[in-house]
Amino acid sequence: MAVHYRKERLDRGIKARSEDIFALSSYREMLYLLLPRALPVIALLSLPVLKGIVGLYWEKVLVITCAIALLAVSWDLLASIGLVCLGQALFFGAGAYLAGFLNHSLGLPPFLTIPFGALGGAVFSTLLLLPVLRLRGIYFAIVTLTLPLLLARFIETTKILGGTEGLSALSPLPNIWFELYIPVLALLVCLFGFRRLINEDYGLVLQGIRDNDRAVMSSAINIYRFKAQAVFMAGVAGAFAGAFMTHYYQFVGMPAFALDYSVLPLTCAVLGGVGTFAGPTVGAFILVPLSEVLRAFGTLRVVFYSAILIICIVGLPEGVFPFLQRKYHQFERVVKVE
Amino acid sequence: MIASMVVYGLVNSVILALIAMGFSLTFGISGVANFAYGGFYLLSGYLTWMLLKYLEFPLALAILVTVFAVGFLGFITYWVILLRVRGIVLSEVIATFALGVGMLEFFRWKGFVTYEFTLPSFIKGGVEIAGVPLDYQRLFIIGIGLALVLFLYFFTHHTRIGLSFRGIAQNERTAISLGIESDWTAALSLAFGSGMAAMAAIVILPLGIISINVGYDVLLIAVAVGIIGGLESVPGILTGSLILGYAQVITGMYLSPEWMMVVYLLAIVLVLAIKPSGLFGKFKELEERV
Numbered sequence: 334m335a336v337h338y339r340k341e342r343l344d345r346g347i348k349a350r351s352e353d354i355f356a357l358s359s360y361r362e363m364l365y366l367l368l369p370r371a372l373p374v375i376a377l378l379s380l381p382v383l384k385g386i387v388g389l390y391w392e393k394v395l396v397i398t399c400a401i402a403l404l405a406v407s408w409d410l411l412a413s414i415g416l417v418c419l420g421q422a423l424f425f426g427a428g429a430y431l432a433g434f435l436n437h438s439l440g441l442p443p444f445l446t447i448p449f450g451a452l453g454g455a456v457f458s459t460l461l462l463l464p465v466l467r468l469r470g471i472y473f474a475i476v477t478l479t480l481p482l483l484l485a486r487f488i489e490t491t492k493i494l495g496g497t498e499g500l501s502a503l504s505p506l507p508n509i510w511f512e513l514y515i516p517v518l519a520l521l522v523c524l525f526g527f528r529r530l531i532n533e534d535y536g537l538v539l540q541g542i543r544d545n546d547r548a549v550m551s552s553a554i555n556i557y558r559f560k561a562q563a564v565f566m567a568g569v570a571g572a573f574a575g576a577f578m579t580h581y582y583q584f585v586g587m588p589a590f591a592l593d594y595s596v597l598p599l600t601c602a603v604l605g606g607v608g609t610f611a612g613p614t615v616g617a618f619i620l621v622p623l624s625e626v627l628r629a630f631g632t633l634r635v636v637f638y639s640a641i642l643i644i645c646i647v648g649l650p651e652g653v654f655p656f657l658q659r660k661y662h663q664f665e666r667v668v669k670v671e
Numbered sequence: 672m673i674a675s676m677v678v679y680g681l682v683n684s685v686i687l688a689l690i691a692m693g694f695s696l697t698f699g700i701s702g703v704a705n706f707a708y709g710g711f712y713l714l715s716g717y718l719t720w721m722l723l724k725y726l727e728f729p730l731a732l733a734i735l736v737t738v739f740a741v742g743f744l745g746f747i748t749y750w751v752i753l754l755r756v757r758g759i760v761l762s763e764v765i766a767t768f769a770l771g772v773g774m775l776e777f778f779r780w781k782g783f784v785t786y787e788f789t790l791p792s793f794i795k796g797g798v799e800i801a802g803v804p805l806d807y808q809r810l811f812i813i814g815i816g817l818a819l820v821l822f823l824y825f826f827t828h829h830t831r832i833g834l835s836f837r838g839i840a841q842n843e844r845t846a847i848s849l850g851i852e853s854d855w856t857a858a859l860s861l862a863f864g865s866g867m868a869a870m871a872a873i874v875i876l877p878l879g880i881i882s883i884n885v886g887y888d889v890l891l892i893a894v895a896v897g898i899i900g901g902l903e904s905v906p907g908i909l910t911g912s913l914i915l916g917y918a919q920v921i922t923g924m925y926l927s928p929e930w931m932m933v934v935y936l937l938a939i940v941l942v943l944a945i946k947p948s949g950l951f952g953k954f955k956e957l958e959e960r961v
Contacts, residue, residue, distance in 0.1 A: 417761050417766065452679040466941050471704070471764050475894045476939065478768075482887065483936045490930060498911030551818045596772060605763065647755045 337670040348662045350597070374521060381513035391622075392513060396581060400574040404598035405613030406523050407570035407628035412607055413531055414563045415469060420477035422594035423461070424571025425578075428454030432576035433500045433585030443506055447515075447576045454572025459565045461483040463665065464579060466560045469546065473625035478595070485553050485590035499586020506580055516577060520614070523570045530566075539563055593635065597621075600638045603645045606652020615654045675803045676920055683811045684916025685816035686875055687896055691825055691908050692869030700827055701860035702840035703753065704763035705745070708868055708893055709886035710774030715741045716881045717783055719790055726946030730791065738869045745865025749858035757842035757857070764880035765885070775886040785880070792877040812874055824905040837859050840903070888932075895935040899942045901949030910950055912937070 351362040384392045404421045411418045432450030435441045465476045467612070477577040480577055489534070507513045530536050541549045542556050549556050597620065598613070605616025624634050645652070689713075697705040705711075715737050722733040752770065756762035792808040799805070827833040838846040839853045847853055868889075876885075892915075900911025915938060919931045942949060 388815050417764075419765075465943060468943060470760055472898070472943075474761070475898075476763055476943075479891050479894070479936060479939075482891070483932060486932050488931075492929070592772070596769075599765070616781070631780060632776050635776035636773045636780065639769040639776070642769035643752060646762050647752060647771070648763070650756075 337435035338667045339654070340664045340665050341668050342665050344661070344663055346634045348362045359614070361645055365401055366579060366594060377517050377570075380576035381510070381517060384509070384513065391658045394622055394625050396512065396516050397625075398617055399520045399623050400578050401594075401597055401601060402520050402614045403516070403523055403570050403574040404594060405601040405617050406454060406520070406527060406608060406610055407567040408598045408602050409607060409610050409613045410527050410531075410563060410567045410570070412602070413536075413543060414539045414560060415546065416466075416564070416566075417470065417474045418477045418561065418597065420479070420481045420595045420600045421571055422481035422590050423477065423484070424454060424458050424568045425592035425594045426481055426576035427457045427568075427574025428565075429579045430454075430459070430494055431487075431572070431584045431588040432579045432621075433503055434494060436503045436580070437495075443448045443504055443580045447573070447580065450576030451569050454575060455565050455568030462564050464562060465563070466557050481590040481595060482592075483560065484488075484589050495586065496557075497587060499588075500650030501584045503583045503585070505583050509539065512581060516574075518568075519573055519577070524610055526557070527566075527570075597624075597640075600642045600645075603642055605655060606654035606656075608654075609654050610650060610659075612652050612654035615657075616652070619653070672924075677919075678803045678923060679807060680917040682805075682813060683920050684913045685813050686915050687892055687912035688820060688908055689812070689816045691704065691876060691893045691896035691912060692819060693864040693871060694890075695897050695902055695905075695908050696823065696827075696836070696867060697751070697864030699897055699904075700840060701836040701857060703749070703857045703860055704760065704767050704889065705861055705864050706768040707748065707771035707774065708766055708889040709888075709906040711741055711745065712872045712889045713778060713863045713881065713883070713886040714744075714774055715872040717778060717788070717877045718869075719873055720788055720881070723791070729777075730793070733829040737873060738866050738883050739868040742866030746858050746862035746899035748865075748901040749861045753857070753861070757854075758882075763783075770849060771890070779883045782862040783883070786879040789879075790877045791875065803874050808877055812878075815870075815874055818840070819867070820905065820909055827905065832856070832859060837903075868883070876913055889955075891932075891935060895939055898939050898949055901951035904951035907949055907951030947952055 347362060347365050350358075351366050380387070380395055381392065404425060407424065408421055409419055414573035428450045431453045432443075432446040435446040435449055436443070438625065449620065461480065462477070465473060476523030487495055494500065506515070532541065538549065538554060538559055544561060546556050575589060579589075598617075599621050602613040603616070604620060620638070624637070627634050627637060630637070649656070694705060694708045697708075698704050718740060719733050719737045722728045722736060723730065728736065748767075748770065752766050753763060756766055792806070792810055795809040797808070798810070825833075827837060830921060835846065835851040835856045836859075838849070838851050839856050843853050845855075872922050896908060896911040896915060898911075900907030900909070915934065918934050918938065922934050
């Protein structure tokens, strides 16, 4: 008879010690908990300072990565309430155009247009999505997929907001430190804010709506209210990215509603691991620099994202971050099947 | 004016119905996601074009080869991609959506965007109906569209395969217990849906040039028609496309052609707000959507 083996996974001792009992007894245990959280934050915060070493080109990539990561994190917030959004470009575009309009027509400085763009863009997209919040699953996905495309058409047709030419010569951000630190800080705030939020009672309701919305309804909770609030919060993150990038590029145009801003965050989230917030961020920090390297291929990059998306969905459904998390917390060994 | 509105509204409606049918057969009737629909649609256009141009096939043979090849590709797609995520609806949607986007953007990268990409119409010339000039191609579209609607109705109500398509969507376990092989049925449904996309593409594309954005529009149209009429119902598809088709033509005449795409969004939002299951949809669909 052939001897069969199987893999067994066990929690590391240090995980069991430091997880539930909050009497940490050694520096080792404290570091075990602290390092995975603190290291990325320190790395993110120190990257802008190192601009002399990494070069301005890669600092630009950092800014774009943070913007995409913001969109991906906001996608993840929507996904954790069960709303799968195939059109993050809606939030991005709304924020971008609002900030651009405020700056172009009213001459407001970036310090006003970015917050107004973020909040106003979020309000606008929430109002737009309000009638379809009753939908769930794929039907919501379909509507969100079409909305940014339609808005782009609308702008093209009515020639408002600069039409196909867009609005250019917007005011730049005052200096390079703002350019680099605003997106990094915004990403950190969103990442840790959303993580905290989803672990609160409030987040429990959100996850309840994802898992079984009827049960939540039967507890006399108005799920549409919660859905609208979640869309607004996700919208603020997405629209902020849009408003910031408007001033970063000093230009806003129809590419703000382009499919890239919908597909790329989605790919990041699926690659990194849905539902963890850190996952989509990790995904963004893998994908965006990679796509910069592949810039020479032009539109073939979207094909490349699609391929990654399919491979991840089919072959690595849990995502990179949960995989790393598992390796960190658990060890594996081969045991004989009796 | 009125006569041309009636005639072109009908043509437009039948075009919408043709586009929506394959999608509805796969996604509505058998419950298998096929968001690569736009990709399959354009692929058929380019495949026919290449067969005609490079291999110099006669038109009829090129059409036959394209329909079968694209249908077979749909069949393969099920076994390679969809089988592994079957049952996780959102993964199905994202995987097929990615496949479609990948195909479309690949064509864009290969440079299939210039004016030389047109398909020949079957018969040149035209007739005049009630003072409205109408070319034979459009007449042909009406004929083939109505024939396909009838075929689809008959197919899903009176043949073994068609009934099993509806069976796996209604209750997969019961279907299995009655001897319906659900994987084969789903794969066949994807093959039929893709084949219908190919047919629609070959009939409709001669009216204009083949462009990449058509691929995205096709998906939008299919979804809009499905949502309005009720995804799983053949009369619903017909009604949905009639409503949308005429609404579009009227907007195009009285406002401007650019507003025609906005009609879709308005129609989707209105129908979802008033009767979320669509005009002909059943309660089960309502439960899935809202």
